[in-house]
Amino acid sequence: MPPTELPEIGAATGVASLAWLLFVLPALGALVLFVLGRRADRWGHWLGVLTVVASFVVGLLIFLETTGLPEAQRSRELSLFQWIGVAGLHVDFGLRLDPLSLTFVLLITGVGSLIHIYSTGYMGHDPGRRRFFAQLNLFVAAMLVLVLGNNFVMLYLGWEGVGLASYLLIGFYQDRPSAATAAKKAFIMNRVGDVGLAIAIFLLWTNLGTVQYTEVFARAGELSPGVIVAIAVMLLLGACGKSGQFPLQAWLPDAMEGPTPVSALIHAATMVTAGVYLIARANPIYNLTETGRLVVALIGVITLLIGAIIGCAYDDIKKVLAYSTVSQIGYMILAVGLGPAGYALGIVHLLTHGFFKAGLFLGAGSVMHAMNDNVDMRHYGGLFKHMKITSITFLLGYLALIGFPFLSGYFSKDAIIEAAFDTGSWQGWVFGGAATLAAGLTAFYMTRLVLMTFFGEERWKDLKSPDGHDYHPHESPASMTVPMILLAVGSVFAGFVLTNGELLAHWLTPSLGELQEPEASAGTLPHTIVPWVVVGFSALGALIAYLVVGRRPTPVERPATVSWPVRAARRDLYANAINEALFEKPGLALTAGFVATDDRGVDGLVNGTGSVLTGSSGVLRKLQTGFVRSYALSMLGGSLLVVVALLAVRFA
Structure with missing residues (x-):
């Protein structure tokens, strides 16, 4: 495949020259809240909201200014200062303002603003509210640095900042051991992916002598095929860590230990999409390696199936949505793995997913808010008549997620499945078939969630909340319902707007190249049939869920025994056990071996040498008696030995 034609990069002028405010505003908000501490408890949350909203306004103004420019001039850079200048390495602290980065800016700040507003109500009675907003602002600032940087080192800076902020937010409830464990798990598994990203950056610097996007992408054709594949795979490893993709997906569901707004912002709309952004941004590299793209697509297919299967078995509302996120990000990774035929499709689904999944998480948070933080769907039921706004908004997000005709997911997800079927004979059937099956499973577990939560008998009536009080479900305040x-x-209109006339695909052309329309390959499904097949599978999944859940009473307690597929799914398909067996235990054994080698080998050699010297010194010390007659006798004995030796030599 020929390299992508790259647009000329001009200097940012006008409103774009203020782009530094995009990340400085939330970063300043975080700094003020951290420094002032409890003195900002009463008003700190509003400072957090205002800084992110102001950042959104700046981003919107830059976006509007950019849309008024000719397509060839929509990619601009703003150099702030030289950050690193060591020997031949020169890295600017600069921003790249192009359609791709501005799209992410609007998503991060727009959805982020709504989640900040929602959090003022959700965290209203939490004593750590000010600290929560400080960490939330820090996350938004780091995410903006990640998508705005004009080189891989700045991307890495934002990448690590996002990792730190997510660690703090996942472990926000510091008194809960489960939250602390989840935060450590997320941090460590993300470090594995970060090693891959770092190696990719080292390879680029070693082979090209630069990490600037413009120079790397213009000269990517100079790299040998083996190096290109290695860079593509290492970038994918980084993406797997941040986006919760196989084999690094196990941390994301556990991250639900953080407050629900964290799940909506980090694990639905922003952080988990960083991997998709990375691969889309590096599209000139992936365009040069079919092998690299194939590996990306395979990882996406495996992950979307894993997430969909596990999502069918959980009763925890947040974990069902978490595995749904794992699966939907898998669709996006599959899309960008299809190359020019899928880059824009992956970003379209990323944006629509940001709307409906953030809405679903906020809806789940509203349910939890009404049910004293109970996350067990078996203890819900009949909440529709008590929480009308929450129920209706949640149902719209549910319909968008399962791909109900003419809602957002229908336009974005079905386009990916159609493109997957057109990748070739065996690949088309594998990729398209797996994606279609996952669509049916998605409809099953989401319909099950909706039926167990909002319809049926009110199972909570005979239960007590963890604090011993009766449940009294009620609608959430306006600060929570308006963002929902x-x-x-x-969730309803974004898919139609973004795909109408391929609006977003044309907008992203300067960053991703022209969207290549798929052409039906021999042996795969025709374009006209694919949407009907997908809708049919989704309808079948929803029907099965209704027959399994809707027509039977839901037990309040989990059965003592379940079938092995359900048991495997509830154990995350043994992902933790596999990681423990393949990596943790061998790592611990290797560490123990090194410690034993150090204790008995290195330390033994050093200590043994010291003991020998100490012992010999003790023996020699006994010869120093201080008596002259002893020294004289020693001298006489030595002289006699010398004489005997000389005589022996003489007469030998």
Whole structure:
């Protein structure tokens, strides 16, 4: 495949020259809240909201200015200062303002603003609210640095900042051992992916002598095929860590230990999409390696199936949505793995997913808010008549997620499945078939979630909350419901707007190249049939869920025994056990071996040498008696030995 034609990069002028405010505003908000501490408890949350909203306004103004420019001039850079200048390595602290980065800016700050507003109500009675908003602002600032940087080192800076902020937010409830464990797990598994990204950056610097996007992408054709594949795979490893993709997906569901707004912002709309952004941004590299793209697509297919299968078995509402996120990010990774035929499709689904999944998480948070933080769907039921706004907005997000015709997911996810079927004979059937099956499973577990939560008998009536009180479900305050309504509107209309006339694909052309329309390959499904097949599988999944859950009473307690597929799914398909067997235990054994070698080998040699010297010194010390007659006798004995030796030599 020929390299992508890259647009000329001009200097940012006008409103774009203020782009540094995009990340400085939330970073400044975080700094003020951290420094002032408890003195900002009463008003700190509003400072957090205002800084992110102001960042969104700046991003919107830059976006509007950019849309008024000719397509060839929509990619601009703003150099702030030289950050690193060591020998031949020169790295600017600069921003790249192009359609791809601006799209992410609007997603991060727009959805982030709604989640910040929602959090003012959700965290209203939490004593750590000010600290929560400080960490949330820090996350938004780091995510903006990640997508705005004009080189791989700045991307890595934002990448690590996002990792730190997510660690703090996942472990926000510091008194809960489960939250601390989940935060450490997320941090460590992300470090594995970060090693891959770092190696890719080292390879680029070693072979090209630069890490600037413009220079790397213009000269990518100079790299040998083996190096290109290695860079592509290492970038993918980084993406797997941040986006919760196989084999590094196990941390994301456990991250639900953080407050629900964290799940909505980090694990639905922003951080987990960083891997998709990375591969899309590096598209000139992936365009040069079919092998690299194939590996990316395979990882996406495996992950979307894993997430969909496990999502069918959980009763925890947040974990069902978490595995749904794992699966949907798998669709995006599959799309960008299809190359020019899928880069824009992956970004379209990323945006629509940001609306409906953030709305679903906020809806789940509203349910938890009404149910004293109970996350067990078996203890819900019949909440529709008690929480009308939450129920309706959640249902719209549910329909968008399962791909109900003419809602967001229908336009974005079905386009990916159609493109997957057109990748070739065996690949088309594997990729398209797996994606279609996952669509049916998605409809099953989401319909099950909706039926168990909002319909049927009110199972909570005979239960006590963890604090011993009766449950009294009620609608959430306006600060929580208004963001949910706005996200529900996006869930309904975003897909149609973004795909109408390939609006977003044309907008992203300067960053991703022209969208290549798929052509039906021999032996795969025709374009006209694919949407009907997908809708049919989704309808079948929803019907099965209704027959399994909707027509039977839901037990309040989990059965003592379940079938082995359900047991395997509830154990995350043994992902933790596999990681423990393949990596943790061998790592611990290797560490123990090194410690034993150090204790008995290195330390033994050093200590043994010291003991020999100490012992010999003790023996020699006994010869120093201080008596002259002893020294004289020693001298006489030595002289006699010398004489005997000389005589022996003489007469030998």
